[in-house]
Amino acid sequence: NAGVMQNPRHLVRRRGQEARLRCSPMKGHSHVYWYRQLPEEGLKFMVYLQKENIIDESGMPKERFSAEFPKEGPSILRIQQVVRGDSAAYFCASSPYGEAGYTFGSGTRLTVV
């Protein structure tokens, strides 16, 4: 039973480009969460999604960031026009019933140059 799969593991983007981070939840899990960890800082909640619905996006920056979890396929966190301050580790997690003991993936490390 594969865990939460995130890809790519490492992503390098130039300032102004777009970054797409993918997350495939565990089999049977329909709840997905995204967190961000800036260098030398703690983990911060970004967004909580169920299939085709955004449930809580209170942690998402107001501009340039968006997330989706379509009926088919992985959840996508999209960052448009990346800036150096977006460099961070982005972690995805999933759960089957929307409970907080969820399983995290290994993360995507985004570096903006």
Add this chain to the structure above:
Amino acid sequence: DAKTTQPTSMDCAEGRAANLPCNHSTISGNEYVYWYRQIHSQGPQYIIHGLKNNETNEMASLIITEDRKSSTLILPHATLRDTAVYYCIALIQGAQKLVFGQGTRLTINP
């Protein structure tokens, strides 16, 4: 969600029990205590959670005081691979959003 307070760092000898304390003096009756850990550069790992009874699983034990103002995570036989940052989080029943503090950096020494 109630604020939690943890020591910044702790050391423990390999093979001994590691006891990680957490204070949550303002916790309300419907708030659970969750523990996660993050081994360097990896995603956080769920360990255990409880409401008021002590809990045990294959990873750890959670001891919650009777007044629920504090708790202790116990790793019964610590190994080098248990070196990590451990987070204690108070979370209202049904809530989804984990608020990670600074946690306790636990170092297991050979």
